[in-house]
Amino acid sequence: MERHLFLFVTADEAVFLAPTMYDTQLAAETPVSSIRTWDDGDDPTTLLATLGDELGIESGHLLVDDRMWARFTQDLRETFPEATFGLASQLLNDLRIRKDERELDHLRAAATVADDVSTAIRSLGADAIGLTETELADEIENRLSAAGGSSVSFETVVGSGPNGARPHHRHTDRTIQRGDPVVLDFGTVVESYPSDQTRTVVFAGDPPAGFEDAHDAVLAAQKAAIRAVEPGIEAQAVDHAARNVLDERGYGDRFIHRTGHGVGLEVHEPPYITDGNDRELEPGMVFSIEPGVYLDDEFGIRIEDLVVVTDEGCERLNRSPRTWEPVTGADD
Template sequence: MTPFERRTRRAQARLVDAGADALALTPGRNLYYLSGVDTEPSDRLTLLVVPAEGDPTFVVPALDAASVRDATWVTDVRTWADETGPSPALDPLLDDLSPSHVLLADRMWTAVSLSLRDRLPEATVGLASEVLAPLRRLKDDRELDALRTAAEAADATMRDVRALGTGAVGRTEADLAAFVEDRLEAHGGTGIAFDTIVAAGPNGADPHHASGDREIRPGDPVVLDFGTRVDAYPSDQTRTVVFDGDPPAAFEAVHRVVAEAQAAGVAAAGPGVTTGAVDRAVRDVIEDAGYGDRFVHRTGHGVGLDVHEDPDIVAGGDVELEPGMVFSVEPGVYLHDRFGVRIEDLVVVTADGTERLNRTDRGWRL
């Protein structure tokens, strides 16, 4: 049994518990998670229907049938032609299934969702995440291996960034971002997991700054947030460094507070600990230092096929951590028009604590 089939069978057991008859998934991370088919949504319908019992069925455009069959363990692949549309393949499948409650892909195009609801007027609908999110929180060995390898590519890239030393001064944020992306590929990654953030000087006070044409200057704190993918799984690491010169007043103190908060969050995590307790451990350090109102986002987020997925490490979160969960711990302090500091590692929950997936130097000095 492939990992994809094992996940599908676990999802079917959860369908029964949820009182649902079927999952209906269009292209996206959840479809890949169950089938192994990695494709983009298009105007031609691709749909995976997973019943609560029995085997799943793909409905795909005829021109994509060969690639789908090569990629998946699913044996029932029904095709449709442009001149007929999907109805000849889809309608008999839905008629045979006659679901009373079906869970749709959370990010299904509205046009597809409305079409399915027209075809199933008596059925109620819900979201596939009701069943799949709890499964995807717990990574299997294959997923953890990919996440570790992606993290190693990010670590190696950060070492290359540090090795630039004063040579980074005078480069634009966009130029340094391009360097980062080149090194991620050189170290075995595939593309970028998200838009690379290089935020120099006051731009670092914007947590989601888009790398631009500002040149890095002596004394600039530079926030670098980047990642790549390995076998579809991402890395996500943030460091804040100064390439040359003396940083602004208060920077060293703020960086020390953020580093202590990040360490406190990692230390607090473990089996049975709630996500809210991890957030609280981080936030206490920053609040005690007087920067509570400058920590403007959650402590972290789950990481898997999506860079941001369950569970959120957020104030009041009540999800209990379990071995196999992977998430970021990324506190930040942002001082408007001055600078920002963020430090981020991915961690995996183990039987007795956590394992950091990122191991590079967290200090600001090169």
């Protein structure tokens, strides 16, 4: 928001600095009992300076939220010129990177909802022809909500035909046509934990030349990466396993993004499954494995599942079919 709302957490206490309008809401919805408020028309940095003095942080080391607005970090720096600054992720990443059983149960539940909706949407077959990408995205989101999701994990991706060649395409008014490969990337949130899965389907008609070979290569790359997951290997080894398959199949230069990203309270968080990341995998880490092939002005293909590292290897959280034809059954 555009108003100053800070939560300060020290070794001894937690204190909100917030607009007066949030006083009752914060008291009711959080366990924090200390709330300092300011009114519209006040200069919130005056109260900020007073609070900094009380907490003894005016010359300390402050860790700020990684996505805090620049205007607020600037106010902090100007109010506490003697302080040094870092990112909260320096402290929180290692606390969050391994999920406990409660968290895994929520992630499994979110993945199941996404799987069920994915299978249902891909069983539409020829009924999806003539819908716009946006209409199909709306249908996906309505079904996620009806199945128990509290919100979408991110803006739903429906990339048909040449739009699928853009990895972060969302959805437009382009009409889905016979023979179009359609990239479907979506997820939902259950108990604050998101799912994230991708399938590529041809709802009706014959796919374009080269599509079947490319889809087979992407699926082989994803399976190789999943087989590579085990405790003690470096995250980059999983990336290499997927990339090696696509290199061998002649699609290496068309795989233009990392193989995966961690998933937890955020849909993108460590560990990142990319070349150069030598972080060793540990049981309880959850991340996506999502190789893809993107042919400009033709089509795109991506297949994505979430996995959790176990003591022996990994558990695949998504179990919906990975074939490109319309489907109704369970995956291998």
